[in-house]
Amino acid sequence: xxxxxxxxxxxxxxxxxxxxxxxxxxxxxxxxxxxxxxxxxxxxxxxxxxxxxxxxxxxxxxxxxxxxxxxxxxxxxxxxxxxxxxxxxxxxxxxxxxxxxxxxxxxxxxxxxxxxxxxxxxxxxxxxxxxxxxxxxxxxxxxxxxxxxxxxxxxxxxxxxxxxxxxxxxxxxxxxxxxxxxxxxxxxxxxxxxxxxxxxxxxxxxxxxxxxxxxxxxxxxxxxxxxxxxxxxxxxxxxxxxxxxxxxxxxxxxxxxxxxxxxxxx
Amino acid sequence: xxxxxxxxxxxxxxxxxxxxxxxxxxxxxxxxxxxxxxxxxxxxxxxxxxxxxxxxxxxxxxxxxxxxxxxxxxxxxxxxxxxxxxxxxxxxxxxxxxxxxxxxxxxxxxxxxxxxxxxxxxxxxxxxxxxxxxxxxxxxxxxxxxxxxxxxxxxxxxxxxxxxxxxxxxxxxxxxxxxxxxxxxxxxxxxxxxxxxxxxxxxxxxxxxxxxxxxxxxxxxxxxxxxxxxxxxxxxxxxxxxxxxxxxxxxxxxxxxxxxxxxxxxxxxxxxxxxxxxxxxxxxxxxxxxxxxxx
Numbered sequence: 001x002x003x004x005x006x007x008x009x010x011x012x013x014x015x016x017x018x019x020x021x022x023x024x025x026x027x028x029x030x031x032x033x034x035x036x037x038x039x040x041x042x043x044x045x046x047x048x049x050x051x052x053x054x055x056x057x058x059x060x061x062x063x064x065x066x067x068x069x070x071x072x073x074x075x076x077x078x079x080x081x082x083x084x085x086x087x088x089x090x091x092x093x094x095x096x097x098x099x100x101x102x103x104x105x106x107x108x109x110x111x112x113x114x115x116x117x118x119x120x121x122x123x124x125x126x127x128x129x130x131x132x133x134x135x136x137x138x139x140x141x142x143x144x145x146x147x148x149x150x151x152x153x154x155x156x157x158x159x160x161x162x163x164x165x166x167x168x169x170x171x172x173x174x175x176x177x178x179x180x181x182x183x184x185x186x187x188x189x190x191x192x193x194x195x196x197x198x199x200x201x202x203x204x205x206x207x208x209x210x211x212x213x214x215x216x217x218x219x220x221x222x223x224x225x226x227x228x229x230x231x232x233x234x235x236x237x238x239x240x241x242x243x244x245x246x247x248x249x250x251x252x253x254x255x256x257x258x259x260x261x262x263x264x265x266x
Numbered sequence: 267x268x269x270x271x272x273x274x275x276x277x278x279x280x281x282x283x284x285x286x287x288x289x290x291x292x293x294x295x296x297x298x299x300x301x302x303x304x305x306x307x308x309x310x311x312x313x314x315x316x317x318x319x320x321x322x323x324x325x326x327x328x329x330x331x332x333x334x335x336x337x338x339x340x341x342x343x344x345x346x347x348x349x350x351x352x353x354x355x356x357x358x359x360x361x362x363x364x365x366x367x368x369x370x371x372x373x374x375x376x377x378x379x380x381x382x383x384x385x386x387x388x389x390x391x392x393x394x395x396x397x398x399x400x401x402x403x404x405x406x407x408x409x410x411x412x413x414x415x416x417x418x419x420x421x422x423x424x425x426x427x428x429x430x431x432x433x434x435x436x437x438x439x440x441x442x443x444x445x446x447x448x449x450x451x452x453x454x455x456x457x458x459x460x461x462x463x464x465x466x467x468x469x470x471x472x473x474x475x476x477x478x479x480x481x482x483x484x485x486x487x488x489x490x491x492x493x494x495x496x497x498x499x500x501x502x503x504x505x506x507x508x509x510x511x512x513x514x515x516x517x518x519x520x521x522x523x524x525x526x527x528x529x530x531x532x533x534x535x536x537x538x539x540x541x542x543x544x545x546x547x548x549x550x551x552x553x554x555x556x557x558x559x560x561x
Contacts, residue, residue: 064559077559083439132277133494135559141384142330142555144355147279150327254458257356257384257555258424266456 001120005201006030009163010063012186013043013096017196018052020222021185028200028218034115036163037063037128039108040096041076041089042186043227043244044234050104062111063128063164064135068093069100070109077135082254089252091237116157120205122213125157129164138162138181140169141259148179159213161199166190166249167260168197168217180215187240188224188247190264195219271488272533273498279329280556281319281527282503282513283351285311285344286335292362294403295473296392296430298465298540299517301336308336308516309506313343313350319504320351322527330356330383330556334503334513339365348385349377356383358553363389363414363425364407375421386553387425388460389415392432394445402432412452419454426458426553460554463547465514465540477539487545494558495548496541502530513551514540 006025011018025033035058040046046069053060062070064077076093080086100108113134115126130136131151148171151160159178167190168183183189183197202214228244239250248265256264287308290301299308323331331351338344338359351357378385389411392399396408403411418425427449433441442459449457464470466477493499503513508522509530515521515538523530536545544550549558 082554129559133559137555137559139384139555141382142356142553144324144327144329144383146324146327146354147329253456254554255557257553258386259384260555261424261456261458262422 001206002202002204003032003119004028004030005203006033007126007161007180007182007199007201008033008035008058008185009168009182009198010038010041010065010166010184010186011035011049012038012041012184013046013049014186014196014227015043015045015048015052016224016227017185017220017222018049021196021198021220022052022056024218024220025198025200030200033058034126035060036126036161036182037061037111037134038065038163038184038186039063040065040069040100041092042236042240044230044236046096046100047104050107059115060111061115061126061128062108062113062134065096066108066111067134069097070105070111072097072105078252080252080255085252085254088237088239092240095234095236119203120211122203122211123156123158124161125155125159126161128162130162131155131157131160135164137165137255138179139165139257139260140167140171140181142257143171145171145173149173149177151179152177168199170215170217176213178213178215183217185220187243187249190249190260191247192265193247194224194245195221269485270535270537271483271485272535273493273496274533275502275531276494276499278323278326278502278527278531279500280332280552281323281328282332282334282501283311283316283319283347284308284335284503284505284510284513284516285316285333285338285341285347287311287506288336289340290336290362291340291365292337292404292407294469296402296432296464296470298468298470298514300468310341311504311506313347315504315506316343316347317350319527320354324354326527328355330358332358332360332513332551334360337362337365339370345370345373348374352377352381352383352385356386358386358388360388360390360428361414362403362407362411363391363418364410366414366417368417371417371421371423375423378423385423387418387423388428388553389418389425390428390430391415392430394441394448398432402430415449416453424456424458426460428460428462430462430464432464458554462550463543465543467514467538467540468517477542481539481542483536483541483545491545492560495560496536496544497549497551498534500558501551502527512544514544
């Protein structure tokens with residue numbers, strides 16, 4: 001038995017990358033598609049994301065952004081500590097809130113905070129930040145293996161998938177368990193390249209070897225210049241547009257640990 | 267007397283090592299545990315003890331580690347401690363930056379490069395000028411700490427400059443802006459800064475005033491409050507005198523919770539004025555990357 005599953009992280013209104021990722025995942029044979037939340041922020045035209053989710057039957061976890069926009073809260077609960085980060089986050093939040101239709105806000109409000117399923121006895125847990133808190137950042141360089149093993153024990157899961165930090169990573173744990181950050185489709189990964197990432201899981205079971213999980217991080221090219229032009233026409237801050245065009249993060253850097261921060265330009 | 271609220275330990279996420287006790291080469295006037303070159307009420311942790319606690323912490327699923335003091339670099343085993351702990355999880359060293367040696371930084375940079383985990387430094391400097399900093403931290407301490415920052419930058423570290431706010435909160439932006447410029451002039455191209463509130467205990471209670479009796483957490487204040495904003499909900503600190511609830515309260519005998527991490531996993535009554543500051547500002551001792559987000 002064999003199946004493929006695609007997991008998409010934060011979309012951040014980047015419907016162009018989302019379209020490209022869905023097409024790519026289908027071409028690679030993904031049978032089930034999941035989204036781990038944070039549909040809005042950053043990019044243009046928030047309402048363009050929803051038909052893609054619904055028409056493609058993508059099961060979706062509620063991110064902190066979706067909870068905020070859905071409930072029309074005051075801010076995105078992104079948890080930034082630097083006033084400059086909060087300044088840009090506020091512009092983007094206000095834009096997304098104003099431009100998300102009521103029916104889409106209502107839809108987001110009802111999303112689950114986690115999705116669980118089993119495949120041949122392997123227990124999967126899909127969440128946004130961490131299983132215990134939607135807006136918790138689990139960075140690769142500050143999250144110990146012992147801690148992740150505790151999470152898999154405490155939350156009865158063999159494979160935990162999350163997003164939220166904007167950077168994909170994977171840690172293999174004891175007893176063939178895994179923690180995976182699936183990356184995000186919304187913006188590039190602060191490495192000077194313009195593509196974005198999603199995660200493809202290939203699950204296989206046979207009598208000799210039992211169940212195996214193959215994890216592949218997939219880069220997605222999309223028309224980022226078009227996205228940048230659309231962001232300009234919507235008066236979205238130049239700082240965000242620069243990120244789309246250059247692949248370097250320009251804001252929200254204070255929450256990065258040193259290893260992740262050093263990898264970027266700013 | 268009204269009931270005292272308690273904080274449970276929900277999850278031991280951060281383990282602090284009080285590696286140099288209350289011993290410090292500086293004698294800052296606002297120090298909440300009155301550290302000085304002669305205050306040995308808490309002493310050095312040995313490398314063996316750190317390794318023993320590290321072992322116990324792995325079993326508990328600790329997420330990351332912090333080294334504090336006093337001045338951690340006064341402990342001659344600090345570098346080997348960091349080298350060992352960084353194999354298991356992220357490490358943050360809280361230092362005054364004034365006693366750094368090139369050889370230590372060379373070794374620390376090497377282990378940083380070979381580990382998957384982050385090695386952070388937080389350097390305490392209390393303002394962007396000697397005129398602001400030195401009256402609190404001691405003569406020439408600004409200049410010496412800035413030399414330490416430059417040295418760290420040479421070794422590709424990006425220290426988080428941590429200031430205790432001895433000014434009006436409304437002036438934060440201006441002071442942070444000024445400090446960013448000063449740091450850039452010292453060769454720190456992308457400075458990271460953090461402002462801490464004053465903790466009105468220890469030496470600081472002498473310098474200004476201690477907490478008023480009304481500055482306490484009440485049971486009413488806990489209603490609807492996200493308790494993960496309190497450090498004691500997810501941390502413990504190991505000293506040479508046992509495991510304490512948090513790095514701030516070690517002078518309070520009630521804050522000693524046991525000899526082992528296991529023993530220290532008990533509820534803590536939030537009786538201190540410093541608990542009130544932690545409540546107001548939220549996990550003040552955490553790094554920005556690890557700050558608990560409000561639910």
